[in-house]
Amino acid sequence: MKPLSQLQIDFMGRRNLAFVISAVLLVISIGAIIFQQLNLGLDFTGGTLVEVRYGTAPSLDAIRQLLETSGFQDVSVQTFGASTEVLIRLQQAFDPDVGGEVVSLLRADGASVDLVRAEFVGAQVGEQLRDQSGLGLMVALGVVMLYVAFRFQYKFALGALLALLHDVIIVVGIFALFQLDFNLTVLAAILAVIGYSLNDTIVVYDRIREAIRTSRIDDMPQIFNEAINATLSRTLATSGTTILVLLALLLLGGDMIQNFAIALLIGVLVGTFSSIYISGALLLPLKLSREDLIPTKKEVDEEEEELP
Amino acid sequence: MLNRYPLWKYLLILVILVVGLIYSLPNLFPAHPAIQISDAQGNALDERQINRVEEALAENGIAIRAMEHEGGQWLIRLQNDDDQLNARDVATDVLGNEATVALNLAEATPSWLQALSASPMTLGLDLRGGVHFLLEVDMDAALTQRLEVNASAMRELLRSERIRYRNTTVEERSLSIDFASSEDRDTARRLINRDFPDFEYSNEGDGRAASLVMTLTDQTINEIQDYAVNQNLTTLRNRVDELGVAEPMVQRQGPNQIVVELPGIQDTVAAKRIVGATANLEFRLEARNDTPDLETERFSFRNDPSRSADLMRDVIITGDSVSSASHSFDENGRPQVNINLDGTGGTLMNRATRTNIGRNMAVLFIEHKSEDRVEVDPETGAETIVRDPYVERGLISLATIQSALGNSFRITGLDSPTEAAELALLLRSGSLAAPIYFVQERTIGPSLGAENIERGLLSVQIGLLLVVIFMLVRYKVFGIFANIALALNLTLLIAIMSMLGATLTLPGIAGIVLTLGMAVDANVLIFERIREELRNGLSIQQAIYAGYERAFTSIVDANITTLLVAVILFSIGTGPVKGFAVTLSIGILTSMFTALLVTRAMVNLTYGRKPVKKLWI
Numbered sequence: 001m002k003p004l005s006q007l008q009i010d011f012m013g014r015r016n017l018a019f020v021i022s023a024v025l026l027v028i029s030i031g032a033i034i035f036q037q038l039n040l041g042l043d044f045t046g047g048t049l050v051e052v053r054y055g056t057a058p059s060l061d062a063i064r065q066l067l068e069t070s071g072f073q074d075v076s077v078q079t080f081g082a083s084t085e086v087l088i089r090l091q092q093a094f095d096p097d098v099g100g101e102v103v104s105l106l107r108a109d110g111a112s113v114d115l116v117r118a119e120f121v122g123a124q125v126g127e128q129l130r131d132q133s134g135l136g137l138m139v140a141l142g143v144v145m146l147y148v149a150f151r152f153q154y155k156f157a158l159g160a161l162l163a164l165l166h167d168v169i170i171v172v173g174i175f176a177l178f179q180l181d182f183n184l185t186v187l188a189a190i191l192a193v194i195g196y197s198l199n200d201t202i203v204v205y206d207r208i209r210e211a212i213r214t215s216r217i218d219d220m221p222q223i224f225n226e227a228i229n230a231t232l233s234r235t236l237a238t239s240g241t242t243i244l245v246l247l248a249l250l251l252l253g254g255d256m257i258q259n260f261a262i263a264l265l266i267g268v269l270v271g272t273f274s275s276i277y278i279s280g281a282l283l284l285p286l287k288l289s290r291e292d293l294i295p296t297k298k299e300v301d302e303e304e305e306e307l308p
Numbered sequence: 309m310l311n312r313y314p315l316w317k318y319l320l321i322l323v324i325l326v327v328g329l330i331y332s333l334p335n336l337f338p339a340h341p342a343i344q345i346s347d348a349q350g351n352a353l354d355e356r357q358i359n360r361v362e363e364a365l366a367e368n369g370i371a372i373r374a375m376e377h378e379g380g381q382w383l384i385r386l387q388n389d390d391d392q393l394n395a396r397d398v399a400t401d402v403l404g405n406e407a408t409v410a411l412n413l414a415e416a417t418p419s420w421l422q423a424l425s426a427s428p429m430t431l432g433l434d435l436r437g438g439v440h441f442l443l444e445v446d447m448d449a450a451l452t453q454r455l456e457v458n459a460s461a462m463r464e465l466l467r468s469e470r471i472r473y474r475n476t477t478v479e480e481r482s483l484s485i486d487f488a489s490s491e492d493r494d495t496a497r498r499l500i501n502r503d504f505p506d507f508e509y510s511n512e513g514d515g516r517a518a519s520l521v522m523t524l525t526d527q528t529i530n531e532i533q534d535y536a537v538n539q540n541l542t543t544l545r546n547r548v549d550e551l552g553v554a555e556p557m558v559q560r561q562g563p564n565q566i567v568v569e570l571p572g573i574q575d576t577v578a579a580k581r582i583v584g585a586t587a588n589l590e591f592r593l594e595a596r597n598d599t600p601d602l603e604t605e606r607f608s609f610r611n612d613p614s615r616s617a618d619l620m621r622d623v624i625i626t627g628d629s630v631s632s633a634s635h636s637f638d639e640n641g642r643p644q645v646n647i648n649l650d651g652t653g654g655t656l657m658n659r660a661t662r663t664n665i666g667r668n669m670a671v672l673f674i675e676h677k678s679e680d681r682v683e684v685d686p687e688t689g690a691e692t693i694v695r696d697p698y699v700e701r702g703l704i705s706l707a708t709i710q711s712a713l714g715n716s717f718r719i720t721g722l723d724s725p726t727e728a729a730e731l732a733l734l735l736r737s738g739s740l741a742a743p744i745y746f747v748q749e750r751t752i753g754p755s756l757g758a759e760n761i762e763r764g765l766l767s768v769q770i771g772l773l774l775v776v777i778f779m780l781v782r783y784k785v786f787g788i789f790a791n792i793a794l795a796l797n798l799t800l801l802i803a804i805m806s807m808l809g810a811t812l813t814l815p816g817i818a819g820i821v822l823t824l825g826m827a828v829d830a831n832v833l834i835f836e837r838i839r840e841e842l843r844n845g846l847s848i849q850q851a852i853y854a855g856y857e858r859a860f861t862s863i864v865d866a867n868i869t870t871l872l873v874a875v876i877l878f879s880i881g882t883g884p885v886k887g888f889a890v891t892l893s894i895g896i897l898t899s900m901f902t903a904l905l906v907t908r909a910m911v912n913l914t915y916g917r918k919p920v921k922k923l924w925i
Contacts, residue, residue: 051756053755099751114753114755115751115753116752116753116755116756117750117751117752117753117756118749118750118751119748119749119750119751120746120748120749120750121747121748121749122442122444122745122746122747122748124747125442125747125748132880133880135880136876136877136879136880139876139880140872140873140876140877143872143876144869144872144873147868147869147872148869151865184885185815185818185885185888187885188815188877188885188888188889191873191874191876191877192822192873192877192888192892194873195869195870195873195874195892196826196870198866198869198870198873199826199829199866199867199869199870200866202862202865202866202869203833203862203866206861206862206865207862210858230840231836233836234829234832234833234836237778237782237828237832237836238826238828238829238832240778241774241775241778241779241825241826241828241829241832242822242825242826243825244771244774244775244778244825245767245771245772245774245775245821245822245824245825246821246822246825247774248767248770248771248774248821249767249771249818249821249822251767252763252766252767252770253763253764253767253817253818253821254759254760254763254764254814256434256756256760256814257814257815257818260815260818261818264822
């Protein structure tokens, strides 16, 4: 691995290419969010979901017809994980015991059917959760930005915020593009992505700050390159281990956390890219200069002396 | 000298790790599925009853792991979950009405660990199977109910003081009474004001149109709503206890919601009927022929809607005054409910019946229900589901008062023994102070729970293995340090979660897996920094020192921000997402401890006291 740590890649020289890649990804994501829209899960839309397990693989059409003739409306039937497991979604809300009803209907023709899970979410709760989640995301971004502004400087905070928005939009965009089920656990994953990506960004920023203070040159792109190269092997090592465990989770964790793992996996990949390229490179158009860091210098020095 | 810790620091780290190890141990002993048998009346159980159960279980081929008894209750530990459900059915068949049989999970923690009050993590519903309900308390109904009660009391007060009033109206937050003259209104206002201080009073109209409007103060509204939710919590707890569920959870969430979790319950229909039932009773006198229409209301019979009767508006007592209730059969084999009233209820009942012998008394069955209809917005075409609550009241019996009634009596006229049993249960556990609605429901089958645990554990193991290999290959000896720290991190994480009594959910396991991946980050930062300082020409001891020192701010900053996000996640999340946030936050803290202090201690012990020629990093 040694060569990696001694490589001096000219990241900043190619920042325009990185911006173009990001811009394309962002346009696709925003387009997908606007035109395809998110495939919101039950948590957010409200409705009823019943998962059943058959002894032998059933015909989905037959199930759909059976349910529709029994008076259920807007029935969606799909397999979930295995061909014997069937996920049934009903928009019909507030019908008590719908899980039991569906199972007894399906059992009526002699098939062996077991209820795996049934979920029912009231429309108002879904709506409430949607608002709450949006608010949560905003608060998370806001608080984090304040912390960065306090510990670093507002230009860093702005850079970090834009990098995080970039990550969040791309993860959400991919979920919209491929119409993956966006539920509460995926939202949790996105918040974790914010945490993770920020972690990366701060490590890079910390190094940039240090490099600006110790370096004798004034060529910012050059300083940034040194800082990013110095943290590169760490960034890749951490992303590497995280991606390894996420792959384990994705492949072995089961269907219920598949989308959670997908969201985190995309988030970690995009987050790694953005903390190398976007968050650092964004500081250039924001015209970060050595003077920006001088007033805080004294305070930070004092803090370092207090360390054990 | 560089890279040496004072002795106390090593000892402190050691103590923390040993405590962590001890408190994480109980998780290695999974709880046994068990059934719990207790006497229906709370008496000690007969040895013979238990022997009968034991024999029946043996006949059905259900193996018993162990039997214990404590305080009149018996706990039968079984081998697996399938046996548990069968065993309950067998035991219920054998004992019938004599005893209550409930599913339970019996702790298998060795007694020396129990003595240290160490216990395993509780598993969430998604890992155990069971039902999760989210209920919403109807706050508006709580207010109108309170206003109705007040209106009834005011009418009685006015009648006893011989003040003439014409009409009482209950609106959303206010109550108004019409009078025949301004003088009557003023006297009434003085009287009512004395007894009902919770209102803001205002006069409207004069002379023949005089009326008194009483509006609830904001403070009172808050109190009423708070009371309604708390009262409902108590009632729901009582009901859930009657269901016989092991470790149920009934918890308030936000201002007007209640979460009920019943692990292990499979019959959601029955659970829902009991938990959500809003039935209550009212006892009223039948109206006399000469009673003014204003004071009467007409109701039909529940089992025969074509028959109806006029009742007085005033309620003698409600089901809330019932202190105990049981169901049985009358001489003709019809189901009946035997009721005992509390002191106040008994006095009220006695006073009302004593002076009205020969009149009819009605028992009114009240149920709050709701109906959904889809409303289409004419402009946007968007469909919203609107919930219309309504109250269903029906007579269940109308009987002549033969003599003054006291504290105990019985009611008949119920449709079936099941209805009698459920009515008795509801009266025992108390009625709900305000109607509740189901807004969310999740049922997780036991097979899915077991599968989730299995897969979760597997992904933790594989994930851990991959990280361990990665760190070994990349950092050699320091990789070993990091891996030991990682194992200790996992131990501490589990220990803290067990100590806090946190619930482990599927996203919680995902949180652990993610923490493992990210936990090595701090060590990676430090090790990379040491390598770099070595390249910059520092001596080995200086490089180790500088590596830990310079990486510190990065690590703290990066982790604090992630912690902030986790806290926000916790505050907006519900159920499973909260579990994820909890594991993530604890994981961040423990990984900082192990990565900064524990690996440092190991490095110091290995390299700190002697000259080192080469660092395997």
